[in-house]
Amino acid sequence: GAVVSQHPSWVICKSGTSVKIECRSLDFQATTMFWYRQFPKQSLMLMATSNEGSKATYEQGVEKDKFLINHASLTLSTLTVTSAHPEDSSFYICSATGTLTDTQYFGPGTRLTVL
Amino acid sequence: DQQVKQNSPSLSVQEGRISILNCDYTNSMFDYFLWYKKYPAEGPTFLISISSIKDKNEDGRFTVFLNKSAKHLSLHIVPSQPGDSAVYFCASKIGNQFYFGTGTSLTVIP
Numbered sequence: 110g111a112v113v114s115q116h117p118s119w120v121i122c123k124s125g126t127s128v129k130i131e132c133r134s135l136d137f138q139a140t141t142m143f144w145y146r147q148f149p150k151q152s153l154m155l156m157a158t159s160n161e162g163s164k165a166t167y168e169q170g171v172e173k174d175k176f177l178i179n180h181a182s183l184t185l186s187t188l189t190v191t192s193a194h195p196e197d198s199s200f201y202i203c204s205a206t207g208t209l210t211d212t213q214y215f216g217p218g219t220r221l222t223v224l
Numbered sequence: 225d226q227q228v229k230q231n232s233p234s235l236s237v238q239e240g241r242i243s244i245l246n247c248d249y250t251n252s253m254f255d256y257f258l259w260y261k262k263y264p265a266e267g268p269t270f271l272i273s274i275s276s277i278k279d280k281n282e283d284g285r286f287t288v289f290l291n292k293s294a295k296h297l298s299l300h301i302v303p304s305q306p307g308d309s310a311v312y313f314c315a316s317k318i319g320n321q322f323y324f325g326t327g328t329s330l331t332v333i334p
Contacts, residue, residue, distance in 0.1 A: 113267075115267075141320050143322070152313070152324065152325070152326040152327050153268070153313070153324055155324075158320075158321075200265065202267045202268070203267075204267070204268075206320065206322075211256045211273065211275075211317060212258060212270055212273060213258070213270075213315070213317075213322050214270060215260070215267035215268045215269070215270075216267050217266055217267045218265065218266060218267045220265065
């Protein structure tokens, strides 16, 4: 199947700093990328959907100024958590789908810990 | 409004037996259905999918059944193995939008 990577896999930062997470589709063109957040023992929560070259569509309750999403190319999307606080600590997962597939492929996830 | 529901949060099955995971959906316009497997601290892994024009798709130990009249989807794992222990998510697709269930945690007992 298609491969989606995320970097970093784990990041620890101080409160108030910004953190950027990268999501890459390695072997297909990702026309649409999704960003999810998962709290412990909870299901995936969709944060936003981004199409290449256009602004992301955020789900209700997700602060777009805090979670900046950029999908500048068909293989790369980034999520920047701005002015991170301890409550932003979570497991962030990206996924991607392309024109040649009906399937959404997930990255391995990034664990963010804000001290 | 939860358009895709997995009503069983957990399931335990003996090794070698069949595991049946269920999923219900409300939107008859969904045209594609998927199952994912997720281990802790990892992203979900795609398992198997089925188009709305089919009622069964099989891949090795995994079979997905679709009952459109009942708006019901199920995943059968035969025989179940301890390594199958994970959280399973079903998903339904319409256009470019995916809707996920809340997951069922499967434990396969050796």
